Amino acid sequence: MTETLDQLDQIGMLRILTPDHWEMIKPCFKSTQTVCSKAVVNPRRVRLDHSLLLLDGIIGRRVPSETDQTPHLVALQVPGDFIDLHAYPLKKLDHDVVAITQVTVAMIRHDDLSKLLDNNCALMRQLWSMTLVDGAIHRHWALRNGTMRALQRVANLLVELATRLEQAKPAPDGRFRLELTQPDIGSACGLSGVHVNRVLRDLREAGCCTYKNGILTILDRKQLNRIACFDPSYLYLPERSGPSGF
């Protein structure tokens, strides 16, 4: 499997790393792994000795709900995200890490990470930054669930995911394979599955986007952004060319 590791590219959140730092950490990923949809990648409350880099697919973080049975989605990760990097300093997670789609991940052992970081504080600071952007996204999820109404909430979530996914892989056709069920979307933004269905119909009838078979197709990005009141500054996107918030 190591042949794929050499081809690893600096996609999405990984672009926070400087190229030389990326070259340093890349060899530490010793193996990749493919996990099938719906599997629990890392369970909560268990001591972890490794962290995962998401290469392909979508991963979610679930917290079992205190009130009812169905767990709640508190975060979604896209390719380029350093999943459960926070397990490196914290050692245990407070949520389950589950595969939404079939995913491929690269593993890094905390031992190897320590060897690397103990001699390189600059790299550590950049990894730290990556978890801080995660934190900013978490704050935005609280904001979204706290202030927005259903239509805006769903639109906002979809635009966020589209924007983050584009950082990993450009999608000129505006199509994104999310594979989230409608109740999943509801779980992520605090709505019932039924209501998500109605909201998606409204977005479809407004000509904004369609969502079918787990595939999001954005038809009118401008209008969708407007409905979503989307301001991407909380994503701290690295500047490619031109101004950005980072």
Added chain:
Amino acid sequence: MTETLDQLDQIGMLRILTPDHWEMIKPCFKSTQTVCSKAVVNPRRVRLDHSLLLLDGIIGRRVPSETDQTPHLVALQVPGDFIDLHAYPLKKLDHDVVAITQVTVAMIRHDDLSKLLDNNCALMRQLWSMTLVDGAIHRHWALRNGTMRALQRVANLLVELATRLEQAKPAPDGRFRLELTQPDIGSACGLSGVHVNRVLRDLREAGCCTYKNGILTILDRKQLNRIACFDPSYLYLPERSGPSGF
């Protein structure tokens, strides 16, 4: 002002640091500052060259709402919290940092922090951990706003704050000076001020707690925990004596 700095104690979140690490970082705090209620301590989108340690009072993080005028509370910080430590790697914030009560903070320059951390990766990892606990709290806020109904939400927020405040300073009488207005509480958990008022009445009539003049008084902690479905594991409390999630 330096006389107070020598007396700084390892309260709240600071207890994540080992005592020797705490002794190392303590001298870097060169001055304390008292800021009056409602002042903006650090504005968003401005490059910061320092971070703040909250010594006394309560600080909030506000995001101006896209939809209406009133900004939204996305986080609350209690004494011992290293406010905007995330500004150290990220340099800019995506939210305003505002004083809820009158607060005293200690300032640390990022230059000094760098000098200290470049020779001490273990300390850096612990500071990193502190921001990760912040992240876990953010996730919980998203969860609260996404899954809970009004009564549970308010109860949950109040218990969280009480628990975190107790880490900083024990409150055997069950009284906590929050100084949040009822609309503030609503803003934090996605409810209108009017509805918060009704919920607080319900909690009062149930004998759980009272909230008057910005002071929370917990009368029946057990019942309040039950209503709030409160499980503190996401706070990663350091173990004092006995088992805990950390």
Added chain:
DNA sequence: CGTATGCTTGAATCACGTCAACTGATGTGG
């Protein structure tokens, strides 16, 4: 085939928001 899973729609219910009026405490100026 039948069963499971996810989507779709309608009808009834309810939790919460909005609006508006009133209270009570605090503060300010004449």
Added chain:
DNA sequence: CCACATCAGTTGACGTGATTCAAGCATACG
């Protein structure tokens, strides 16, 4: 000392957005 303004809290009436329950439909799969 009183008149007045201000601000947070309080309560009622009303409207509505979202949940829940239920039934029906489509597709995939054994």
